[in-house]
Amino acid sequence: MTHKNSSAYRISILAILTALLLVQSFVPMVGYINIIPGLPAVTTVHLTVILGAVILGTRGGSTLGLIWGILSLIQAYTAPGDPLSLLIFQNPIIAILPRVLVGTVAGITFEHLQHSRITKPGAMALAGVLGALVNTTLVILLTWVFYSHQASGMYHTDPSRLIIVMLAAVAVNAIMEAILAGIVTPLIGTPLMRFKR
Numbered sequence: 001m002t003h004k005n006s007s008a009y010r011i012s013i014l015a016i017l018t019a020l021l022l023v024q025s026f027v028p029m030v031g032y033i034n035i036i037p038g039l040p041a042v043t044t045v046h047l048t049v050i051l052g053a054v055i056l057g058t059r060g061g062s063t064l065g066l067i068w069g070i071l072s073l074i075q076a077y078t079a080p081g082d083p084l085s086l087l088i089f090q091n092p093i094i095a096i097l098p099r100v101l102v103g104t105v106a107g108i109t110f111e112h113l114q115h116s117r118i119t120k121p122g123a124m125a126l127a128g129v130l131g132a133l134v135n136t137t138l139v140i141l142l143t144w145v146f147y148s149h150q151a152s153g154m155y156h157t158d159p160s161r162l163i164i165v166m167l168a169a170v171a172v173n174a175i176m177e178a179i180l181a182g183i184v185t186p187l188i189g190t191p192l193m194r195f196k197r
Helices: 003-026 045-078 083-089 092-113 120-155 159-193
Strands: none
Touching: 003 045, 045 083, 045 092, 045 120, 045 159, 083 092, 083 120, 092 120, 120 159
């Protein structure tokens, strides 16, 4: 295949996944599913970024992560889902950096593991789990760095204990998102890799 065809393929896949990110970000209950009102929503948007990293590589995954981060920032100002998201995702560093690193970590993990003894579906599953955990971990850590005193006032707790409160609040989400990514990434990624050019 020529370089021109390869570039057209990459641009087409990137455009399709970007359109999916838009739908997931702005159509209610598609990309962010609120299970318990007032608590952070369980996200499925990370799956699109992780799949992009598997199909397009680290650069493609990072680009999709950047797009997701920008959409998260826009959404925080235009349609925040809960008070915690309003507080957290209006900060561009928290909204964008973890999302970019989802694609970066998933891409690097998959590229490294596909050349090991681990099967491609196994490499995809691990890339999915690590990508999901990177997002949640960085959002929690950056929130603590930027907002520990402000958020502790909101929740009436000592700033040093806020990290424990935050971990407890999102632990269920993090586990569900990591398991979902570990299952869905190889299920969707394996057939899509057959069309990779």
